[in-house]
Amino acid sequence: xxxxxxxxxxxxxxxxxxxxxxxxxxxxxxxxxxxxxxxxxxxxxxxxxxxxxxxxxxxxxxxxxxxxxxxxxxxxxxxxxxxxxxxxxxxxxxxxxxxxxxxxxxxxxxxxxxxxxxxxxxxxxxxxxxxxxxxxxxxxxxxxxxxxxxxxxxxxxxxxxxxxxxxxxxxxxxxxxxxxxxxxxxxxxxxxxxxxxxxxxxxxxxxxxxxxxxxxxxxxxxxxxxxxxxxxxxxxxxxxxxxxxxxxxxxxxxxxxxxxxxxxxxxxxxxxxxxxxxxxxxxxxxxxxxxxxxxxxxxxxxxxxxxxxxxxxxxxxxxxxxxxxxxxxxxxxxxxxxxxxxxxxxxxxxxxxxxxxxxxxxxxxxxxxxxxxxxxxxxxxxxxxxxxxxxxxxxxxxxxxxxxxxxxxxxxxxxxxxxxxxxxxxxxxxxxxxxxxxxxxxxxxxxxxxxxxxxxxxxxxxxxxxxxxxxxxxxxxxxxxxxxxxxxxxxxxxxxxxxxxxxxxxxxxxxxxxxxxxxxxxxxxxxxxxxxxxxxxxxxxxxxxxxxxxxxxxxxxxxxxxxxxxxxxxxxxx
Amino acid sequence: xxxxxxxxxxxxxxxxxxxxxxxxxxxxxxxxxxxxxxxxxxxxxxxxxxxxxxxxxxxxxxxxxxxxxxxxxxxxxxxxxxxxxxxxxxxxxxxxxxxxxxxxxxxxxxxxxxxxxxxxxxxxxxxxxxxxxxxxxxxxxxxxxxxxxxxxxxxxxxxxxxxxxxxxxxxxxxxxxxxxxxxxxxxxxxxxxxxxxxxxxxxxxxxxxxxxxxxxxxxxxxxxxxxxxxxxxxxxxxxxxxxxxxxxxxxxxxxxxxxxxxxxxxxxxxxxxxxxxxxxx
Numbered sequence: 001x002x003x004x005x006x007x008x009x010x011x012x013x014x015x016x017x018x019x020x021x022x023x024x025x026x027x028x029x030x031x032x033x034x035x036x037x038x039x040x041x042x043x044x045x046x047x048x049x050x051x052x053x054x055x056x057x058x059x060x061x062x063x064x065x066x067x068x069x070x071x072x073x074x075x076x077x078x079x080x081x082x083x084x085x086x087x088x089x090x091x092x093x094x095x096x097x098x099x100x101x102x103x104x105x106x107x108x109x110x111x112x113x114x115x116x117x118x119x120x121x122x123x124x125x126x127x128x129x130x131x132x133x134x135x136x137x138x139x140x141x142x143x144x145x146x147x148x149x150x151x152x153x154x155x156x157x158x159x160x161x162x163x164x165x166x167x168x169x170x171x172x173x174x175x176x177x178x179x180x181x182x183x184x185x186x187x188x189x190x191x192x193x194x195x196x197x198x199x200x201x202x203x204x205x206x207x208x209x210x211x212x213x214x215x216x217x218x219x220x221x222x223x224x225x226x227x228x229x230x231x232x233x234x235x236x237x238x239x240x241x242x243x244x245x246x247x248x249x250x251x252x253x254x255x256x257x258x259x260x261x262x263x264x265x266x267x268x269x270x271x272x273x274x275x276x277x278x279x280x281x282x283x284x285x286x287x288x289x290x291x292x293x294x295x296x297x298x299x300x301x302x303x304x305x306x307x308x309x310x311x312x313x314x315x316x317x318x319x320x321x322x323x324x325x326x327x328x329x330x331x332x333x334x335x336x337x338x339x340x341x342x343x344x345x346x347x348x349x350x351x352x353x354x355x356x357x358x359x360x361x362x363x364x365x366x367x368x369x370x371x372x373x374x375x376x377x378x379x380x381x382x383x384x385x386x387x388x389x390x391x392x393x394x395x396x397x398x399x400x401x402x403x404x405x406x407x408x409x410x411x412x413x414x415x416x417x418x419x420x421x422x423x424x425x426x427x428x429x430x431x432x433x434x435x436x437x438x439x440x441x442x443x444x445x446x447x448x449x450x451x452x453x454x455x456x457x458x459x460x461x462x463x464x465x466x467x468x469x470x471x472x473x474x475x476x477x478x479x480x481x482x483x484x485x486x487x488x489x490x491x492x493x494x495x496x497x498x499x500x501x502x503x504x505x506x507x508x509x510x511x512x513x514x515x516x517x518x519x520x521x522x523x524x525x526x527x528x529x530x531x532x533x534x535x536x537x538x539x540x541x542x543x544x545x546x547x548x549x550x551x552x553x554x555x556x557x558x559x560x561x562x563x564x565x566x567x568x569x570x571x572x573x574x
Numbered sequence: 575x576x577x578x579x580x581x582x583x584x585x586x587x588x589x590x591x592x593x594x595x596x597x598x599x600x601x602x603x604x605x606x607x608x609x610x611x612x613x614x615x616x617x618x619x620x621x622x623x624x625x626x627x628x629x630x631x632x633x634x635x636x637x638x639x640x641x642x643x644x645x646x647x648x649x650x651x652x653x654x655x656x657x658x659x660x661x662x663x664x665x666x667x668x669x670x671x672x673x674x675x676x677x678x679x680x681x682x683x684x685x686x687x688x689x690x691x692x693x694x695x696x697x698x699x700x701x702x703x704x705x706x707x708x709x710x711x712x713x714x715x716x717x718x719x720x721x722x723x724x725x726x727x728x729x730x731x732x733x734x735x736x737x738x739x740x741x742x743x744x745x746x747x748x749x750x751x752x753x754x755x756x757x758x759x760x761x762x763x764x765x766x767x768x769x770x771x772x773x774x775x776x777x778x779x780x781x782x783x784x785x786x787x788x789x790x791x792x793x794x795x796x797x798x799x800x801x802x803x804x805x806x807x808x809x810x811x812x813x814x815x816x817x818x819x820x821x822x823x824x825x826x827x828x829x830x831x832x833x834x835x836x837x838x839x840x841x842x843x844x845x846x847x848x849x850x851x852x853x854x855x
Contacts, residue, residue, distance in 0.1 A: 018584045365748055389751050399752045407745025411767050421753030471749065 004071075005208040006032040006055070006176055011068035011078070013047075013054055024050050026232045027068070034175065035206040037199070039219030039240075041255070042229035043490035044461075048212045051229070052178045054078065056095050057085040072176065091121035093176035094169035096198075098184055100161035104153040110164045111137070111149025114171050121172045136167040139204075140197055159190035166198055170205065177202060177209040183218070187350040188517065192561040195222055214490065216259055217563040220244060228252050244566045258495040260520040262565050266502045269495045269524065300377050302478045302511045303362065303397075305337040308371035310357050331357040333535040334371075339479060342509040346522030346543065348558070349532035356483060358532070359515045363399045363481045364388045376478070395425040398472035402484040404464035408456040415452040418442065418471045425475050441474035444508075445500055462493035466500070473504060479511045480504075486521065498525055519558060523547045531555045582848070592844025598837035605652035615643035617650040617803045626815070629822055636822035638811065644822060647803040648830050654798065655805055655834070658715065659784035662722035663777050669723075670730025671773050675765055677731070678738030679757070685735070692728040700725040704787060708796045718797035722784050733776050737769035771849035778845050782838035789831055805831045 011028040014021050025047045032038050042048045053059050055070050055077055070077040072093065077085070089095075097103035105113055114133045118124070124132075137145035140163040153161055162182055169177055179198065183191035199222050202209045213219050219226050219240075226243050228236040228251065235249040247253045256262055263269050311328040332354040339345050349355045361368045364385050373381040375396055380388065388394060398421070401407035408417055418438045429437075439449055445466040456464060465485060472480055482501070486494040502525060505512055516522050522529055522543070529546040531539040531554065539552040550556045586593050610617075615633075621641035629636040635644035677688040695703075704721040711717035741747060742765070750764050789806030792798040800807050805827040812824025 018581070360748075363752055365751060385751070386757055389754055390756055394752070394754045397752075399749070401745040401749060403745055407749050409746040409750070409764055409768070420750065420755070424754035424759075468749070471753070475753075 003033055004031050005034045005036075007069075007071040008051070008055065009069050009071075011051065011054060011070060012066045013050055013059065014064055014066055016062045016064070023066075024063070024232050025054070028229075028232070028234055029068075030227050030234060030237055032176070032208045032210060034208050035203075036225065037202060037209045037211060037223045039223035039226040040210060040212045040229060041214065041216050041219050041226055043214060043255075043492060045231070046229040047232040048229050049180055052095065052180050052210065052212055056089060056093065056178065057082065058095070087121075090117050090174070091172045092174055093178070094172075094174045096162070096165050096169050096177070096179040096182045098181040100158060100165045100182075100185075101153055103165055104161060106153050109150045109152055110156070110161075111151075114149075114164070114168045117168055117171050132171070136171050137164075139170075139201060140164070140167045142167075157190075159186055159194055162186065162194050163197060166194075166201065170201055170207070173205060173207075175208060177207050178212065179209065180212045181214070182211070184214070189350065189557060189561040191218070192563075198222075215563065216255055216491075217261055217565045220565050221563045228255065241566070254492060256565070258492040259565060260491075260494075260498070260518070260524050261562065263524070266499060266524045269499060301338045301340045302376060303337070303339040303513075304372075304374040304377070305335060305362065306372040306374075308335045308337075308358065308361060308373065309333055309369045310354075310361060310366070311369060330535050332361070332368075335532075335535075335537055337362075337530065337537075339511050339513060341478065341511055342505065343528070344505055344512040344514060344526040346526035346529040347513060347515045347532060348517065348519050348522050348529060350517060350558075353532045354535040355515050355532050359399075359481050359483050359513065362479075362513065363397055364394070365399075392425075395421075395475045396478040397481065398475060398477035398479075399481045399483065400468050400472050400485045403488050404461060404468050404485075405456065405488070407468050408464060410456055412455075413452065414442070414447070414454055414456075414459070414467050417456075417467055418452075418474050421471060422474050437474060441470040444473060444504070445470045460493075461489050462496060465489060465493070465497050469497075469500065469504070473508070473510070476508070477510060479513065481513045481515070483515045484517065485514075487517070494521070501525060519547065519562060531558070586844075589844055589847055591840055592847070595837050595840035595844055598833060599841060602652055602656060602834055602837060605649045606656045607653070609649040609652055613643075613646035613649050615646040617642060617647040618801050626820055626823075628820070635826040636820075638808075638823045639815065642801075644808070644826050647808060648805070648826050651803040651805050651808065651827065652830070652834075654715075654802065655785055655788055658719055658722065658788045659781050662719045662784050662788075663726060663780050665719065665723040666726040666780075667730050667773055667777050670727045671734040671766065671769065674731035674734025675738045675761055675769060678735040679742050679761055679765065688731065689735070692731050695724075695728045701787065701790060704791060705794070705796060708791055713796060713799070715798060718788055718791055721791070722787050725787070726780050726784065729776055729780060730773060733772060734769055737772050738765055741765060741768060771845075775842055775845045775849055778838050778842035782835035782842075785831065785834045785838070 008031070009029050011025055012023065013025040014023045028047070028051055030038070040048045040051060050059070050063070054065060055072075057077060057080065059065070065078050068078065072088075077088075080088070104110060111130075111133050114136055115129050118129050118132055133149055134145045137148060142148050142160070142163060148156070148160075153164075156164070166179075166182070182198065183194050186194060195218070211219060211223055220243075223240060225237070225239050227234055228243075228249065230251045236243065236247065236252045238248070243252065244256070247256060258269065260269070309330070310332040311330045313328055335358055337345070347355050347358065357366070360366045362373060364373075364380065364383070367385055368381055371381065372379055375393060378393070380393060383391065412420065415438055418441055419434055422434060422437055438452070442449060442452060447463065447466045447470055451459065451463060456467075459467070468485070485501075486497050489497060498521065501512065501514075504510060512525075514522060514525055519529075526543050528540065529543050530537050531546065531552065533554045539546060539550065539555045541551075546555060547559070550559055619642065621637075623641060624633070624637055625639055625641040627633055627637045633643050633645065635648060637643055638647075673688060677685040704725050707721035707724060708717045711720060747760060747764055750760050755763070788797065789804070789809070792804050792806035793810045795810075798804040798807060800811070808827035809824045809831070812820075812822075812827070815823050
């Protein structure tokens, strides 16, 4: 290590919390060479962001560095005061934050914000600073930099904001740049564009950079070397090629096998086995299955959607005496969709493509403008959502929501959460029968019964996701609408939930509409895929066909933008 | 339960002022509940022989122009003042939270009408509005309760509406709808319990205002009437004696008022810390 830009040795950090002192980092060590791009990969809570914040001196008040050093240009960053760090930050080292919108000052034009950084570290006449701002924007390939410089953050897209963030971080030509999940909130095609720009800018200046991400595939595409972190420790540190050829640590292998793009079928996804309580050992008689109009094999589809449309009022020019010029945004335009019993259909698209609106119209949460929704051949689009909630048909379509935390009432215990739809949608039954049904639903999704008395804040993300699925399955629906049920979860938890959903479909025969932005996940789970773009279905077909022989240009661009893992070698598995 | 106690201890350790506020609250409530049984003198019995005596060992807070014991009157008055404040705040909280939550949940014309209505109410100088209401409703304790409740109403409507607006599109509300709950049940079971903590914080702060408002009304001769012991009346009566150096008649009930308002405001701060989820990490 003759040439090292940043050398972190035995970095330990602890947090002061209500439950006492919690060690967050335990002896982190790694080196970064000038011009190198290092990926720090780990799941949430692994301490990857805390590592970055410790190096930058940005830890919050409850955190304390308990040991180690971070040598940068011959100085130990951990021993520097805030005054000295202020001299370094922005000039010698900078950081790109996760959410570009909150990282930018909302009431100042973006150009002025970049100018602030330059003026702070490199004072110059205003005209020179302005020229440098425009140059920085041009390097991020921002069209019409003069006009964009005077724009406010809310006038720019998320991807554009993150480009501004990178331009700001690079404005004073730092030697070290840390990017903390820079593309996590962005669409996959935007992510590819931003990451390409990031890599090019960093390469062109020879900046040593650290990319912090939860996405192993993203890190493998852009980084030279990857550090894998787990619970505050570095478990593996290797060049990209070596890491994927021979992952040494068990956790790295688990992470690799949990990444949907690394496997060909849901069975190959880690974990291999899942503890399922066989119904023979149920501590109660299983509740009798609910009466359902049993569909004849090859019979009518469980759900049929014809020509569904929905538009939202986009902007309304207000005039006091009359309403005029209502601009409408067509969220969903003329969508047809058929789902057969026991089938899994994937609905894929980027944010704003209308997939959430469509799933909410199918679940009868919002009212379509036009078109038909038929449940078991019976039209339900004419029933107002408020009234549909009280009808027996409500039971047949259940939904699992995106954010497992947000979709649970903080004041309901797990038992209450699962029991609530049962008490509302099924005929009145005794307390014992209710408990039996709730317990069966919990066991079905692999939720230990002792968790039933807990509250959402006492559960992990994966457990909350299971509660959400158990709540929907407890009333034995015919169709389960899943709205990005795994997008808020870590990959290893996502793998568990995906396997669970597949098992439920095979055992219970519930049809599933799986809404996601992630083609890789949908490919594993679904028989058929629909690709949505700007409110329309641009392509549909069997999963393998859409994935391997995409017909529409948009599908191809979507597929091309997905970061891929290098080909795993068979030697990787022990 | 044990976890809740541990949380309480953690929060109180970080905010000892809340502990002080709790101690003051216990003192005030103690006066209100047990006061009339404990005080050494009858608060309305006059005794002109011992009028206008300064504080001493027999009369701790001195006596007023009619020879009544100021200490006994200050302690006994706590019951009436706190009862009016609690009743008024509970009334406005109950009405305001339901109405505000319905406005935030249903939006539309109900929200528009309700919001403009609260704006109109807020546009009045609130104390003048309370004066007018007591004058119109008749000079009684219940009028003071109604007037205080009405002038506090906009705060609860606005808060309940804002808190409901944040939550109405959250996943668990949609999940409740998918789970077969109608609008009324969603409001009652899912929304009101979740916005209650914020309302309780607001109520604590409003209690202080309500006490002040009650005292203010009786100070100008509305609502409670002499000789009933009440802090506002006592300050009004004592005010004319301050120039002649008999400060104790007005000062002690004034101090009691200050203590009550101070207590409820500090308590509001403490409750906000307890309710704020960020302190639960």
